[in-house]
Amino acid sequence: MFCPKCGKEIMDEAVICPKCGCAVQIDCANDSGSEMKSAGKGFCISGLVLGIVSLVFSWIWYISLSASIVGLVLSVVGRKKAKLASAPTGIGTAGMVLSIIGLSITGLVVLFTVVLAGAFVAAFA
Numbered sequence: 001m002f003c004p005k006c007g008k009e010i011m012d013e014a015v016i017c018p019k020c021g022c023a024v025q026i027d028c029a030n031d032s033g034s035e036m037k038s039a040g041k042g043f044c045i046s047g048l049v050l051g052i053v054s055l056v057f058s059w060i061w062y063i064s065l066s067a068s069i070v071g072l073v074l075s076v077v078g079r080k081k082a083k084l085a086s087a088p089t090g091i092g093t094a095g096m097v098l099s100i101i102g103l104s105i106t107g108l109v110v111l112f113t114v115v116l117a118g119a120f121v122a123a124f125a
Helices: 029-037 041-056 061-084 090-124
Strands: none
Touching: 041 061, 041 090, 061 090
16 A cells, blocks of 8 residues: 555555655455445345336236335335445336336236226126
8 A cells, every 4th residue: 555645655554654644544445345335235136026026927916016015115225225325226226117017017907807807797797
């Protein structure tokens, strides 16, 4: 590591430069940088997976409804955590979009089922 003021090579554990006395900021990229970049990543991935599940099972309304609501919540939380840590938010955005689409399709399936059931009951009553 080098002193930012005088450029002298100093030990990595040094807090003060022995030549000029300048305070040296310790680089924490090795320790917490990876944690900072992964902030919210688990929430975003979970939201994405649940968004996909809500689309795949959109014809089973109770699975799709619960998966899309939980996926939407996890994606929003993950995006907020990632934004605070200046990490990418693309996976969270994709999870939000898929969850919203799954929720919309589920709503249409439920609406269609109710209308179709009503017409069926009215036809045979």
